[in-house]
Amino acid sequence: MMKRNVLALALASGLCFTAGIQATPVDAGAPAGGPAAAPGTSNDQATPAPAQSTSTDQSANKDDKSKQTQDQQLAKSLATITVSGYNQSMEKSIDYQRYADTIQNVITSADIGGLPDQSIADALTRLPGVSAERIAGQASQINIRGLSGNFIQTTLDGREQPSTSGSNYIQFDQYPSELINMATVYKSSQASLITGGVGGTIALETADPLQAPKEQNLNVDARGSYDGTAHDVPGANALGYRLSAAYQGKFLDNTLGIGLGVAQMYQPHVAEQFVGEASDGSSYKINSSPNSPSAYLPEGIQLQQNGGEERRTGEIATIVWKPTNELKITGDGFYSKFTNDSFGYGLRSQNFYGNNTQITNPVYSSLGTLIGGTVASNPATGIDPRTGSAYSNQFSNETTADNYSTNTSVFSGGLNLKWDHDRWHIDADLSLSRASSNEINVDTTADPYSGLGTANPQLMPQSVTYQLRGSNIGTAQFGNPGLYTNLNDMALSRYGVYPYIYHDKMKAFRTSVKYDMLNSSWLSALEAGIYMNNHNYAADREAYVYGSEWNTSPVAGEPPLTIPASDASVTCWKGKFSGFPCFLTLNGPGILAAHGITANPVKDINANSWTYIQSGTVDEKTRDLFFMADLDAQVFGHELTGNAGIRVSHQSQYSSGLQQVGNGAGIPITDGNGYTSYDYAPLTVGKTYTDYLPSLNLIYHLTDDDQVRFSAARVLSRPPIDKMLAGAGSWVSNPGVGAQYNVWGGTSPLLDPLRASQYDLDYEHYFEDSSGAVTAGVFFKDVKSFVQDVTYNNYDFAAAGITVPINPATGQPYINGEYQTAYNAQGGLVKGLELSGSKTHFLPGIWSGLGVDANFALTDSTVRNPTNLGGPTTYVGLPGLSKRVASAAVFYDYGPFSARLSGNYRSSFLSDTQIAVTNQLVTFAAETVYDFQASYDITKQLSVVYQMLNLSNQPTRTYFGGNPQQTGTIQYFGRTNYLGINLKL
Template sequence: MKDLTFSQTRLAVSVALVMAGVATAKPVWAQQEGDQDIERVEVRGIAASHKRNLNEKRFSDSVTDAITAEDIGKLPDVTIADTLQRIPGVQIRRSAGEGSTVNVRGMPQVTTLLNGEQMLSAGSITSVQPDFSDIPAPLVSAISVHKSPTASMLAGGISGTLDLQTLRPFDLESGSTFTGAAELTRGSLSKENDHKLVAFGGYRGEDMGFLLSASYDTNHLANYRYGTILTSFEVQDESFGSNRDINGDGDTNDSLLSQRFHGMMDKQVERDRLGVNASFQAMVTDNLEFVADLFYTDMDDANRQQGIMVDNARGSIWAYSDDFIARTANDQGGDIFTVNQAELRARRVSSYSESLTNDRQSTNLNLELKYAGNGPFSGSVRYLRGDAERSHTENVAHSYLTSGAQHGLLRNDGSGAEPANPRGYGPDPVPVQFDRTGEYLTLGYAPDFGSDINSYNLVSTYSENNFDEDATLDVLRGDGQYEFMGNHLTDIQFGLRYGKRDVTRDTFILVAPFTTGEFSADVMWKDSGASLGDTNGDGENSVAGGDLTLGNTNYFTDLPDGWAQRVDGFGPGTDDSFYTINPKVLDDPFAFQNAIYPGNKRLSLPSRSFRVEEVTQSAYLRFNFDGQLGSLPYKANVGGQYIRTELDIVQNQLGDERPCSLCTATEKVGEEVISRSYSDFLPAANITFNVTDDFLVRAAYGKTMTNLDMSQLAGGISVGRSRAGDELAAELGVSPDLLVAINGRQNGNPYLEPWRATNYNLSAEWYFDSSSLVSLGLFKMDIESFIEQGTVQMGLPDIDGVVRRDVPVTTEINGQGGTIDGIELAYHQAFDFLPGVFSGFGTTLNYTYAPSDSANVDVNGASLPIQDNSERSANAILWYDRDALQFRIAANYRSDRLDSLGIDVGEGVLPIWADDTLYVDMSASYDLNEDISLYLQGSNITEEFEDIYAQWEDNVVTQNVYERRFTVGVRGRF
């Protein structure tokens, strides 16, 4: 392998290639300058990739960062999102420990392009950012993160635009190229052997070429969740329930902030992922080039969890402790307390199992003609077609260890009332020792509690939140460029674009028929303690009064072989033994539900089903400048993009509730098609000054806009009704017994405005050699509004179909906006000036400080930041690349982030925070020869996990525990 050395001529040619968007994606290149052949230069490995990254940033026409693959099919991390977190200002969220979604400068409204245009991802059909777990990293050769817009860039990112780039045949060396890789991965907690196979083949001839790459991998990812299993906080007054002086101060005007649900969950994610990328490229004539690309992904996954959950079931004071901590004043003259160690008197202890499955596929096709004549005009015509579909299921088995008598859950099969789980623990509450003072949240039980399989009963099962969705995308665009020979103005770029995206979602539940005497209904929540109306004719619905219940007793000892299993411990935080329903048997909801309660059928939920058609028409004009202002060289681009967006939203109209007991389903009585449109003009300006040959100053201004997640635009309205009563009946002129609308819930608001912001950038970059950079960047985002939950007044029909008044409806609204101001610092250097073996070292360090503010305040009235934005983030990477050995260790730090907003407490809301994290990854490879390499990768090698706390750092309510994963592999190049 040759060192990458450039003469001034070669440097000029390389710069031109980078600016043309070619060099960023290619592992090798060859060019000619006039009649002189330029030697083919190999640019593989960490050091070469590092140089390409800096070149892309240096010669970009906007504020941009980039990461390029070290070789074909070899991004430097396990996933695309993991790679992106190395860039200043980029933060990620994890799914089962793998990076899945991306924030740029604190905002998740980030659009993702594929080779410069829109793409359709099956994991996020309704939004503009894909789920990066869908996309196999080996198919991507480079990623650019544009932090300031240009007029010619496809609009869609509030804070940034990601451009995923794939190889094309003309990026290859002449002749045939073949590469392949095979690897084995094992997790520290999953204990499964996973594998990945990657293959690439390409051919480049004199005027045509083609390539095909494929990646297939299986993954078993383990993580554990301790603490609050279902987020449900409440402030319980001492006077409520037991009327107990919880802190012993002689009065009962204090309160306890508590979570209803606690538990320990084992979460395992199984993924099968296939990706294929094909490309054909040909010179039709000397001036006309044709490109065809196909990008296909297919991923099946099952997110399974099993564990033990304790809850209060009816919300009385249930924590007994000598260590109550006063946090803030309540509105009764007392204090609100929390507790870090306590004995919980649990009214229900249950074994919980769940399986969420996804089957998702996407295809993106690109056809493009490029014209480059001998005159000043050049241009292209491009057509894209995207198709994506996703099927999602959720299936739950809720089994009791307790009897149910603790909270009054009884069953009656006709022989009299008894607890829903007659063999379970009871009738007293279960003492559970709760402790959040150690490394992990823990729950302690009496010796041998839960060890007897005879005490378990599958009391409740259901399948909800299932949906099928599909989408299509069609784009036709034309772009042109006209060059000038004068000073300053070098060329004008212009273009027109038409895009159409259709999204359909059908949400459904599974219901089974139940008949008791004269009563019959379809049931979703098949619960052995639930009764079907007044079955004894006494006008009461009490089980003890004689009503018959629906479900059967399904003791674990009576279930089919393999359904019930013993679990010895749920991760590193516990070693208790319990029994659970094996979540794998829940993967097929129909099969499982029919085995317990036959006759299940699919029942559509019109309130959460929709169809949206989005049409965008845009035009842009961009002026490019290159010259000198006095003695100061500069480059600039100024222009604007006009976008008109048209929406046709099918909003379902809902009627009466269906004859379905224990489920939420209403009849669809019609559709309302809401058509609306809005227009945006987005100016953009970027200028770069070459203060010296190596020192650049950039400034940028731009307006940005992101269309909404379509699931926030559409759905249906559920109407809450109640008996009018005498006073309201007199006001409305109706019978007191008429059921009148009192409130509503709208799933999706078709009148929401898109995300809009104004962005400012100022940066300085010093390239003190070809492999080194020190940079400082300042940025500011003024965000017009946030999408949040709110209440609007709407006219909803009473039970007789007549609309008589406006009532409050909860839905998504455009709330008050906010700002993010920040600073980014970066330092890159290859230490190739050091002697001997030390010359192979290099480092990358960056730090981002991005405080933000919103209209929300916490319990003490202090302003809260924008959700999911960490004020501080940093990366530290040490790498080595010399001779046959390459090594890299990377640490990523992210400070606390606001995870969500909880209930109203004190002066504001209860903020739920994710504590700071530090993830460390490593990779190493050794070249056996020029064609064969062995490599080792480790992700999360320190087994970092997330603490989630409510308001106060010691008030940890949830922990997400991720595993360490190591990969060994072999890579070949032929």
């Protein structure tokens, strides 16, 4: 007897083919949703499957017939969905959820392809307990049940996906929604799922051309976009477009299927932002007066305009060959390239802390951290009583020109074989997936100088009066604003290029064998399988630096560079930011070229040794084995279904990098500038481990429309791969006989996986004809550890495989000192409640096409993370956890017209995706994002589509230390409007 959800997938696959903007109509001659083929029957025809194969009809008992009737009810339920648009999408999703063995939520092709979102991430946020982090205004990293993307496993057509993020989490804006046929979020686990989903597993699927409704199918979509915020950012383009085309064809009497698809996007990258920078967690005298108070000080504030453009091209190709009714071979490949040409221009008041300024009229937050006042340069001469040293002037209102341009790509492809013979089912898959990311990361600063052109130019005295205003745009006024647009006073102080380059590659093989248990009173099938994955990760850091910030550490032969008029233009603020001081938009490469200089970033072991320390490779090898039994029985007069199994996961993780040993005790290394060092030695460190991961999923069917689910499992996620790099820098303290060897790096190949025990209990009620559902559930996760940074004292380096160099004073290894690394900090509990409800066809007549869909999730955790970015050390929550997440939508389908108004809300949450020099742990403020989408079918082949995304121009707001007074970033991205057409042939 086939397992219920397997049959459901087979049946529904005929329903869910769509790769364009709207669901392709079902061919009247081959109704989608027909019963799945039994062994010996073609899946490509709408022929009803026999109740049992002839070899087993004689021995079928009453329980078997009951089970078959339930499967027929499922087939009938799917086949009776005749509505279109959002109603069809929701009703299909309900059936997938209803008949699944695991607790899961589904988005079908009519929902994704019907009126596609910016990316698949936007579509996923409609599901209960699923939320997204908006990066540069777009939903990117997904959070599930309060856990960040590093706790989420993602597959495409069953293949584990590599990442372009530089860590484990997937950037979902890499995946065009037009090319994804279905997305499933698994919230409970089962033995056959690939490990990695402590938070959940997201399974993306592409279309099977043999399931297309017609012999030949072509969908073409074209739409233009408009973002009015671009008018406030000089050089930005307000217009964009999206183009997609998908072809599906069936040949050779429906035994050969070919699918081709392409989706292209061009859109402006525009934003305006006000930034309050972080504290270093130290208290300083705010000025040099004898009675000066001490306070926690931020590094500074920023005003910046972001512009540029984003281009994404996604391509997919699939060929399916089914030479017999039992054998099916599929070869397919997915490729996506995303180019984000992003620049940032503006002003940055820098270096408030470190006794570098004089602060008057201070305003403090409730944490005692400066959030307003007048900040001015130190006096030009004299002794600073705070330090006992001569005054130094390291404060400036810098003019900045940054470049964050990134090129990323993902490829995922492979060969799949499925063989079904009588009771036996074999599935084998061989795949190759790879991802790459290259961010250029340019930081250009210019400052006002006196004595430009002389041998000793001096930074001019300056001041700024500012005030943070919590979640609103703050204020900033400069003492002499005319300085910053006067080319006679301004000069380029520093030009730095710091590329981040990542490569992520996976070679995998998985296979499973399943045997149907037709005569068992408890079991419907037994299944076993293996999974092997060789995962290779490489991080490369490079650098090029001209000059020094504020020219406070002058480099010989690298004075401040005068700015040609052709490489600067005066820019003034508009809109919400009008009133801030005007500034110069700088062409950094042009300024260097005017002085005969070309930037050439390379690995630099002399001035920027971190480029070697933060580079390296990580090699993971996964070897998994699983066993699973599918359950189908009668208990106390009601049906009990589900599965029970165990997955045995063996992992090997090793990293190769460079360790700074000093004293010339390393090997000769010549960097890209020709400098040779003998202070670094290669090292390879790692570990192996094996986990036993049992799982149980039970569904108790109270009535035909009511059921209760219980799930329990042990699960794990691999440590963030960038935190497993082996490279480390070092320093020696207490020189002499008692000298100590200390290591810094913040990473460790010895991290344990993030293990958890999890439990779920759900109640589900389904309305007649799949017209809606009401569900309520609770979940509980006991996460054993989280990865955090730590400093160990008197660390035993030798025991960890880290070489300790010889102390020349003693002829023996240095004494063990500090080790700044990553470790598995104590975990905690994550628990929550999820409610959802949906209904269609609850009104008569013309309003019968009205539908509603809403969900709410309440999540809490005992985990607290320390942070001093807001000043004094405070404790904030678990990254990715919003206590409240909700979404609601009202949609309407009537004849040729479809429309949807939706809103997604999430309360404040913690994340480390805000980047300064390194990633910062900040709190994202609560937000609600509204979208509107509508379409009208002019003919059966041609329709027009309109969308407005982010209706209320909801900004992204962050703050430090869990204190909303301590502004992090306030960033406005604007509304995006789309208007276009869809052609179906």
